[in-house]
Amino acid sequence: MSPDSLPEIGSGQQGVTAVTEQLTHSLVKALRNVPDLTSFDDKVLLAMAGASANLLWSAGSTVFERGNQAQALYVVLSGRVRIVGDDDQQIADIEAGDYFGEHALLLHTIHSKSAYAVEDSELMVVAKESFTDLLAANPELAGQFRRKLESRLAELGTAPRT
Numbered sequence: 001m002s003p004d005s006l007p008e009i010g011s012g013q014q015g016v017t018a019v020t021e022q023l024t025h026s027l028v029k030a031l032r033n034v035p036d037l038t039s040f041d042d043k044v045l046l047a048m049a050g051a052s053a054n055l056l057w058s059a060g061s062t063v064f065e066r067g068n069q070a071q072a073l074y075v076v077l078s079g080r081v082r083i084v085g086d087d088d089q090q091i092a093d094i095e096a097g098d099y100f101g102e103h104a105l106l107l108h109t110i111h112s113k114s115a116y117a118v119e120d121s122e123l124m125v126v127a128k129e130s131f132t133d134l135l136a137a138n139p140e141l142a143g144q145f146r147r148k149l150e151s152r153l154a155e156l157g158t159a160p161r162t
Contacts, residue, residue: 025049027124030077033097036148044138051130057081057117066114070104072125079121083113093118105131106149 027049031037037045054077057063063074063081074081076096083091083100091113094100104111105128126134135142 027052027054030124031075034075034099035097036099036144039144040138040141044141047137048126048134048141049124051134052124052126055123055125057121057123059117059119059121061117063115063117063123064101064111066111068111070101070109070111070128072101072127073099073105073131074101074115075099075124075126077122077124079117079119079123081121081123082116082118084116085113102145103149103152106145 025042025046028042028045031040031045031048037048052075057079059079064071066085076094076098078096081094081100083094085091092100094115100115101111103109135145
């Protein structure tokens with residue numbers, strides 16, 4: 001069907017209504033729930049969503065282990081992921097609307113903690129190369145991740161390595 005042959009919206013066809021609001025991708029909506037990303041426009045968030053894959057981890061499964069090379073940024077869409085340190089000491093529980101894994105990515109190091117799915121969890125996974133490209137193309141986004149990293153390091157009592 002060509003655009004010329006489409007019925008006019010509101011032309012009397014039952015069940016057809018005009019769309020007056022801009023449609024927003026569901027992953028962009030999910031990223032809008034991440035407090036550190038609320039100030040970014042849809043273009044930046046859509047680029048992040050487009051550079052990602054949504055993967056599922058079942059409860060009890062490992063997202064990454066301490067000592068592994070950093071592979072990605074992880075945004076929790078649903079479920080809960082626990083970050084643990086030495087001797088399985090719980091560091092944090094990350095829930096929908098937050099992210100993890102940026103520490104090792106930004107510092108170009110191995111993971112210093114492990115991450116496990118506490119519940120069945122859907123994670124938006126932005127691969128290392130895509131994450132690096134996103135930050136290079138969006139200096140404001142890079143600055144936001146840097147500020148978050150500095151904040152998290154301050155909470156742990158360490159300073160970022162440059």
